[in-house]
Amino acid sequence: MKLQRNISMNSVINLSSTIFLLLFITLGVSAQESSINVQCPKGTGTLIHPGANNPGIKCMHLAAGDGMVTMADNYQNTGAGKPMYVFSFAELPLPGVDGAPTENSGDYPGWVMDQGMLAANAPAPTIAIDEDDELFLSMTNVGMAMRPDLFDPHTIHWHGFAEASALFDGVPDASISINMGATLTYYYQAKDAGTYMYHCHVEAAEHMQMGMLGNLFVRPRQNRCDTINDSSIPGGICPDGHISGVSTYAYNDGDGSTRYDVEYPIQIGSFDPDFHDASFNVQPLPFAGMRDRYFLLNGRGYPDTVNPNALSTVDPLGNTQVSQPISSLISASPGQRILLRISNLSVTQFYTIGTSGLTMNVVGLDARLLRDGAGNNMNYQTNSLTLGGGQSADVIITTPATAGTYFLYTKNLDQLANDAENFGGMMTEIRIN
Amino acid sequence: MTIFKKSISNRKLPDFFSAIVVLVLSVTLLAPATVRAMIIGETGSHFNLTASEGYISIADGGSIYSWGYSNNGTMQLPGPTLIVDQGTTVTITLNNNLPAAAGNTSIVFPGHQVTTSSGVAGQITQEAPVGGSVTYSFVANTPGTYQYHSGTRPDLQIEMGLYGAIIVRPSSPAVGCSVASAYDHPKTCYDREYLYLLSEIDIDIHEAAQQQATGPGPIDVGSGPFHPEYWLLNGRAAPDTMASAGTSLLPNQPYNAMTRMHPGEKILLRVVGAGRDMHPFHTHGNHSQVLARDGRLLLSATDSSQLAGPLLFTIPAAPGGTVDAIFGWTGKDLGWDIYGHKPSDPMEEHEWAPDHGKPIPVELPSLSSMAFGGFYSGSPFLGAMGSLPPGEGGLNPNAGYAYMWHSHTEREMVNNDVFPGGMMTMLIIEAPSVVITE
Numbered sequence: 001m002k003l004q005r006n007i008s009m010n011s012v013i014n015l016s017s018t019i020f021l022l023l024f025i026t027l028g029v030s031a032q033e034s035s036i037n038v039q040c041p042k043g044t045g046t047l048i049h050p051g052a053n054n055p056g057i058k059c060m061h062l063a064a065g066d067g068m069v070t071m072a073d074n075y076q077n078t079g080a081g082k083p084m085y086v087f088s089f090a091e092l093p094l095p096g097v098d099g100a101p102t103e104n105s106g107d108y109p110g111w112v113m114d115q116g117m118l119a120a121n122a123p124a125p126t127i128a129i130d131e132d133d134e135l136f137l138s139m140t141n142v143g144m145a146m147r148p149d150l151f152d153p154h155t156i157h158w159h160g161f162a163e164a165s166a167l168f169d170g171v172p173d174a175s176i177s178i179n180m181g182a183t184l185t186y187y188y189q190a191k192d193a194g195t196y197m198y199h200c201h202v203e204a205a206e207h208m209q210m211g212m213l214g215n216l217f218v219r220p221r222q223n224r225c226d227t228i229n230d231s232s233i234p235g236g237i238c239p240d241g242h243i244s245g246v247s248t249y250a251y252n253d254g255d256g257s258t259r260y261d262v263e264y265p266i267q268i269g270s271f272d273p274d275f276h277d278a279s280f281n282v283q284p285l286p287f288a289g290m291r292d293r294y295f296l297l298n299g300r301g302y303p304d305t306v307n308p309n310a311l312s313t314v315d316p317l318g319n320t321q322v323s324q325p326i327s328s329l330i331s332a333s334p335g336q337r338i339l340l341r342i343s344n345l346s347v348t349q350f351y352t353i354g355t356s357g358l359t360m361n362v363v364g365l366d367a368r369l370l371r372d373g374a375g376n377n378m379n380y381q382t383n384s385l386t387l388g389g390g391q392s393a394d395v396i397i398t399t400p401a402t403a404g405t406y407f408l409y410t411k412n413l414d415q416l417a418n419d420a421e422n423f424g425g426m427m428t429e430i431r432i433n
Numbered sequence: 434m435t436i437f438k439k440s441i442s443n444r445k446l447p448d449f450f451s452a453i454v455v456l457v458l459s460v461t462l463l464a465p466a467t468v469r470a471m472i473i474g475e476t477g478s479h480f481n482l483t484a485s486e487g488y489i490s491i492a493d494g495g496s497i498y499s500w501g502y503s504n505n506g507t508m509q510l511p512g513p514t515l516i517v518d519q520g521t522t523v524t525i526t527l528n529n530n531l532p533a534a535a536g537n538t539s540i541v542f543p544g545h546q547v548t549t550s551s552g553v554a555g556q557i558t559q560e561a562p563v564g565g566s567v568t569y570s571f572v573a574n575t576p577g578t579y580q581y582h583s584g585t586r587p588d589l590q591i592e593m594g595l596y597g598a599i600i601v602r603p604s605s606p607a608v609g610c611s612v613a614s615a616y617d618h619p620k621t622c623y624d625r626e627y628l629y630l631l632s633e634i635d636i637d638i639h640e641a642a643q644q645q646a647t648g649p650g651p652i653d654v655g656s657g658p659f660h661p662e663y664w665l666l667n668g669r670a671a672p673d674t675m676a677s678a679g680t681s682l683l684p685n686q687p688y689n690a691m692t693r694m695h696p697g698e699k700i701l702l703r704v705v706g707a708g709r710d711m712h713p714f715h716t717h718g719n720h721s722q723v724l725a726r727d728g729r730l731l732l733s734a735t736d737s738s739q740l741a742g743p744l745l746f747t748i749p750a751a752p753g754g755t756v757d758a759i760f761g762w763t764g765k766d767l768g769w770d771i772y773g774h775k776p777s778d779p780m781e782e783h784e785w786a787p788d789h790g791k792p793i794p795v796e797l798p799s800l801s802s803m804a805f806g807g808f809y810s811g812s813p814f815l816g817a818m819g820s821l822p823p824g825e826g827g828l829n830p831n832a833g834y835a836y837m838w839h840s841h842t843e844r845e846m847v848n849n850d851v852f853p854g855g856m857m858t859m860l861i862i863e864a865p866s867v868v869i870t871e
Contacts, residue, residue: 035798035799035802037798039795039796041794134768134794136794136795153803153804157717159715159746160720160746160747162719162720162765162766163718163719163762163763163764163765163766163767164717164718164719164836165764165767165771165813165834166718166809166834166835166836166862167793167813169717169718169836171717171806171835171836171837172804172806173806173807173808173835173837173853173859174717174806174808174809174834174835174836174837174859175805175806175808175809175835176797176798176803176804176805176806176809177803177804177805177806178798178802178803178804179801179802179803179804181802182798182799182802182803183798183802184797184798184802184803185795185796186795187768187769187793187794187795188768189766189767189768191766201837203852203853204843204846204852204853205843205844205846205847205852205853206852208843209843209844284850285850286850287844287847287849287850287851287852288660288661288662288663288844288847288849288850289660289850290844346842347842347843347844348842348844349842350711350713350749350842365743365745366720366743366744366745366746366747367746368720368743368744368745370743372733372734372739372740372741373620373733373736373738373739373740373741374733374735374736374739376733376734376735376741378741378743388711388712388713388747388749388841388842389713389747389841389842389843390713390715390746390747390841391713391745391747391749391841
């Protein structure tokens with residue numbers, strides 16, 4: 001189903017969007033040097049990266065813009081979920097990769113605008129890198145096609161990055177943000193494993209309620225302990241029972257206590273449909289009056305959370321776009337250890353999430369291994385975990401020896417709902433088979 | 434950003450600038466009393482507090498009828514921060530100067546064993562009747578951060594503003610601390626300390642109380658859903674949180690929340706949840722090491738020389754609770770030199786040596802491709818100014834690194850429907866050469 005403004009408004013917006021698109025494609029092609037410029041020194045050899053093909057250099061390109069996503073209810077008995085207008089990010093291939101034009105061809109900027117507009121995902125694409133990686137994270141502001149009246153810049157805030165610089169912290173008041181039709185490349189040296197999150201920090205109450213939120217985590221160097229073999233580096237020696245190339249850990253624990261077999265990022269969030277509809281219809285936005293009514297894990301309500309496939313939504317121009325690519329269905333074999341990388345990016349409230357029948361072992365909080373100053377394990381077992389916006393936890397669940405289905409769900413029971421519909425919302429399944 | 438919002442925020446801008454100018458002027462004019470920032474408050478052992486009515490200012494231009502404590506005749510929100518030394522017998526006399534319709538009032542001191550004298554019996558403690566007084570006394574046995582608040586009709590009286598913080602300093606600072614310590618423990622050394630007292634305001638309750646204040650009482654504000662529209666840090670809503678402490682622009686809200694430090698320093702955060710909602714207080718820039726909750730130091734069970742609290746990037750402030758935490762920053766491991774040094778340049782104090790002389794690994798976009806924050810100096814380097822388009826920047830005269838500290842329930846970073854505002858302030862990490870006097 002397609003969300004409609006009233007007819008006259010819709011046609012005006014469609015026309016504006018088309019002009020907007022054409023404008024940028026034209027600019028992209030005609031400009032001598034485009035402002036859309038993905039910086040990725042890999043293989044090129046630079047002053048600080050003299051070696052070519054350094055495997056520790058990771059590059060990623062995100063388009064920041066708008067799009068539509070689908071909620072999990074039967075909206076107004078249409079047989080389909082409520083279409084929700086969002087701002088968010090979409091991942092784009094680097095120049096010359098996966099069918100993208102090369103930089104030298106001059107076609108990449110126009111292609112970026114064409115691919116990036118109305119392509120936003122909820123949640124935003126997951127950023128997963130390894131400790132010691134250098135991340136060149138390029139973000140192009142492709143504009144909000146359905147809101148041509150807006151001139152908003154965007155940023156990326158790596159939430160929780162230790163010893164952050166103001167320059168790459170993404171707070172627009174404190175540093176720089178990027179205007180429409182241009183790219184800003186953020187640089188991060190990932191020196192601390194853990195579960196973080198990222199979001200746009202421009203007009204944070206608005207852009208975050210609108211959905212510019214994503215999973216971000218850093219896997220520890222202990223996973224590579226076979227190749228490091230340096231006892232002076234935390235995680236540089238292998239814990240007992242380490243299996244080369246197989247064993248994976250949440251942290252540099254030194255004792256294997258955070259080993260896992262399968263990992264799932266679980267981002268808690270919630271949307272206020274009145275806010276999103278007001279934004280789509282160019283109305284004043286309710287800030288203090290925000291009341292979230294769709295309760296989500298990775299951008300979906302139950303039962304969509306257990307759909308293993310990407311969800312698609314028809315955008316207002318009639319094109320079907322991938323909207324919610326991340327399933328929250330948690331699958332494991334009997335006896336396996338599941339790592340849940342849980343973060344809350346709701347802008348309105350704390351949530352308590354818990355399990356039925358399985359014990360959650362909390363091994364990390366806010367991207368730090370739970371240890372006291374003397375090195376004692378401070379992990380704890382629980383059936384309910386309360387996180388406010390901007391908090392994260394690493395939870396390991398050891399599955400039982402027999403097959404079965406369990407639930408991971410909010411214990412704020414009224415929020416097991418997709419707006420007016422009971423039985424849904426912030427819940428997913430843990431299937432042992 | 435809608436056009437509507439834009440016009441509002443533009444109108445707000447001159448106020449914001451004047452507040453910042455006040456801050457800068459005060460830094461310049463006031464002779465430094467100490468070399469380190471101390472939390473402003475009342476010291477001693479005997480306090481004479483008066484509960485009375487008044488108005489506080491909100492950064493969207495509104496003024497809100499409130500109740501607060503005073504110790505000098507000017508009602509303030511939050512109440513005076515009471516700073517006492519460990520072991521002191523603290524005596525607090527409370528005078529009830531609230532409107533008669535408000536009825537009795539009282540104070541409770543969570544975390545302390547209190548004895549009372551005079552006053553009249555109330556539900557949970559002795560109360561001061563209208564026009565009367567009551568005296569409380571306790572021994573401040575344990576260092577740490579505490580709060581005090583009304584113990585009479587707390588749902589109404591705390592909402593109206595009858596709350597404040599208590600700081601108990603250790604009788605002997607820990608050995609080895611060059612400036613001060615939060616507890617008698619060397620892991621609690623700090624160079625500067627700041628208070629972050631978080632509360633919220635539901636305007637409906639304040640308006641109902643105002644309308645009934647001159648009536649016979651008791652004041653009835655109903656018990657409907659609590660829907661705050663304003664969120665406060667130390668009694669102020671952003672951007673007023675960043676204006677100077679004691680500014681005459683905010684006579685009833687003397688405390689600010691502007692935070693400043695140098696690289697390599699440790700600052701002590703005293704986070705107080707004084708309202709009825711939980712708030713996730715996010716410290717941009719780095720993790721904070723939790724020292725204590727509710728004035729109780731958290732130590733390792735096997736080695737009491739070590740801390741046991743977690744490292745958090747978001748500190749949950751729970752109603753009635755306090756958290757003490759240490760924050761530090763040097764710019765370690767960024768992969769580039771934050772001072773923009775050439776390799777041959779001398780090192781700055783606390784500079785992260787492996788990054789000395791390394792350029793920023795990416796090229797920044799052209800000026801026309803970027804938007805700039807008021808706290809951006811125009812240069813990516815600490816303590817350096819760069820060129821900015823006309824009208825940009827200007828709020829960060831020493832070109833420090835600026836970080837937003839705020840409730841990560843972003844809905845609370847507004848003043849009613851105007852963003853930004855609310856429960857938000859800035860940390861400025863100043864270059865080593867900048868003298869911090871406030």
